Amino acid sequence: MGIFGMEFDFNNVVAMVSIAIPLLAFFWEFVVIRRKRLGYRFQMDTLATDTAHAPSADVLARMHDNGRPLSQPSFVLLRIENAGWREIAPSDYLAPPTAETGAHVLFPDRRVVGMAVTELSHPALRHFFVTTRDGRTQETDGFGIGEDDGSGVIRLPRVTLNPGAHYKVLALLERSSGSPGAVFPDPELQADLTGQNRRSFAWGRWLARLKPAQTESHTFASRAAKVLMSLLAVAVLVQAGITLFWPTRPAPLDCVGGTLHMEGSTAFAPAVQAAAKEYATLCEAKGAKIVADDGAFQGSGEGIAALERTGAAAGLKGTEGLADRIAFTDGPADQGHPEILPRPVSYALFTLVVNKDAKVRNLSLAQVRSIYARKTTNWSEVGGANIPIHLVDRHRDSGTRGALEKRVLKGRSVPEADVNDCAQLAHDKAGVCEVDSTDTLLDRTATLPGALGYSEASSVTSGDLVKLRIDDMPPTLDGVENGTYPYWQTEYAYTYGEPPADSMAAAFLRYLTDQGGKDILRQYGNRPCSETEYPLVCRPA
Structure with missing residues (x-):
């Protein structure tokens, strides 16, 4: 299929989609969702009694309210910020038109003893929290503390926040209900933005309605995450560009799909x-x-x-x-x-493999045939350790077993299995078991003391296995080709x-x-x- 002189196949379509998706994601996140976003983070929520037990730290645990000791005092540091790219105005807060408060912070099982605004991104934000009346500085009507159905409450005013602007509130609380020592429920911020924008076009108001109603409980991403995401976006764009505009190497002519x-x-x-x-x-x-x-x-x-x-x-x-x-x-x-x-x-090279505990590295052809005839049943009889010989065989339709019987045992069959599960072999006497694959045979031979098995030579990688020489000849293709090594197929x-x-x-x-x-x-x-x-x-x- 060709459009505008460019050929499009499956790979090209995938490349175009891989470009479109991050662009759409960027538009949705930064144009629609982040148009206006009130972000908040609880940067600290800790008991005063959790502090290190230095002498000076006891002061925090012995705080008072009008002479009364506080019950399990705790500190909370809350950060409120404009995480979008448009200004948040007082009219944007979802609240009754006459209300001065734009957000509520609830602390279940706790009472708010006191609070203070500890950090303002701009000094002008101070006037949203304190005012001067009758010559005295006091909190504004939208800013204060209270209680709601057993939960302590901090009321936050309708603060105008430019993009990136923020403020922090430090609060001191004490336990008001619940079992002493129990973990406090997480605090909750109740706030939302209306997304109104009377000056925008109709499509802009429609897009605003697509944003989530709930505010996020964290900022978009850390600086490191933003860097990584940017690198990922660049990598995707580069890969997509190569796929689209850099011709791929065609398959050889004799390839078949x-x-x-x-x-x-x-x-x-x-x-x-x-x-x-x-x-x-x-x-x-x-x-x-x-x-x-x-x-x-x-x-x-x-x-x-x-x-x-x-x-x-x-x-x-x-x-x-x-x-x-x-x-x-x-x-x-x-x-x-x-x-x-x-x-x-x-033609492939095969080898006999033995568990290293047998202490055997070389057998004569006659010794191999005697072992598989079950005339030799202990490794000590061929110069090895004093442990029984356990034969780990493949099933009858195995080609590896057929090659052993034909080329090494001269047509004689390997002995029938005593048990189906090699783990059931008695450790104090010789026995035979069968497995269904090369990997299983090698695994059982490597873990069973005195075990003897066989496989393709290149498959033997375990350090617990020894490739046996036969009549002093190692398993090599050269030995096969000059007729001195018998086990191949x-x-x-x-x-x-x-x-x-x-x-x-x-x-x-x-x-x-x-x-x-x-x-x-x-x-x-x-x-x-x-x-x-x-x-x-x-x-x-």
């Missing part, structure tokens, strides 16, 4: 999620979105099952394939899945049928296997298949 769902291997998930994040950022201008949160990665077998269920429910015809879903597995899927198609992506991407060439599934697979995604796979300790001698087989030379 839409939403892609991914699932499967928990071990391969971190690398895939990182690549998905980069692709979504790169192709943001095309509207690319990838759903690849941890909840979607529940294991290789579960990923294949979910892919098949989605494909079957889609009702695809002919050679048409799902365009928006990929499942990742550690190793090839089992036989019996005729509708799904594999693509080798990389090819990572596959599965689609339901052949995804359309212009689909999100096809575009992301191209990115992952032949474009920038390869760099991310390498960062997570994987070898991209395109860098191997036989990419379609994707195995070490």
Whole structure:
């Protein structure tokens, strides 16, 4: 859509709205709401007995009124100010035309003993509070103290206040009711402005009626807050200006928009999620979105099952394939899945991990097989600490478990679990438990003394875990490629049928296997298949 020679897309519209909102907020706050505003603050409300107990402070607690000791005397300092940008005149106060008082301050459970105006922003304001009669200085008719239904009252006159003008009232009070020592209710200022402006146009009077009726109990903002808000406004305007007038970088030509769902291997998930994040950022201008949160990665077998269920429910015809879903597995899927198609992506490095309390860093291949055959049940039997061996396994459909059984245990299955919850394992004898994800396995192995588990090598970050060497060989890609380290597996991407060439599934697979995604796979300790001698087989030379 173009207007006045400028192209407007979604981002431009958002930028225009981001400019309009602060401008409207500024107009509402400073032109409408703050046209006339009577602000007030109780800057102090404290008991005289709350003062520090120095000898000189006792004088405050022993104040008298005509010789009578005051009951729990307290001090209140009230600031009244014009917080708007127009003058507040006597006629602006909401009060009967003949009344001299413009505001009342109520103090429940207290009596006002005395008061004084302590600070005037201009000396001329003094005449609103005191006057001279018969040669004596006394309070004006609108200024004084009293009582209303058990509450002490200070009456404040209809003071004319220019913008920014203020005055303060210091009052001495004592308890008149309530339990001794009980907290006094908050004081209350009863006042309002009419918002009248007979000289304004009709629209000005209409806007005045839009302002809140109640006055605020604080000023608009502190100086620091105003500075921060100003900086925020400047930042918003700069960002909006860049969005509107600075051309954004277009997405690469091979980017595809839409939403892609991914699932499967928990071990391969971190690398895939990182690549998905980069692709979504790169192709943001095309509207690319990838759903690849941890909840979607529940294991290789579960990923294949979910892919098949989605494909079957889609009702695809002919050679048409799902365009928006990929499942990742550690190793090839089992036989019996005729509708799904594999693509080798990389081969990944796996490792055995042991709790550091086992005091073991290296095992021979024979020792590993003896442990998983449950012939060796204590770490002391392989030179470690005298504690039982607890095997923490993945569920049967885990690709990480399948790689362990195929490449390390030579086809033998890991032992069946004794309990479902690893916390239920007896600490004084060997046992086996199963978990449903790589993260859970690493967590249980790190917290369970004597525990032995397995995962993708790049996922091991806890200082309570030790990556085991096998036959003195550390878990490295170099060891895999020269045949001295046995625990690895090819990572596959599965689609339901052949995804359309212009689909999100096809575009992301191209990115992952032949474009920038390869760099991310390498960062997570994987070898991209395109860098191997036989990419379609994707195995070490």
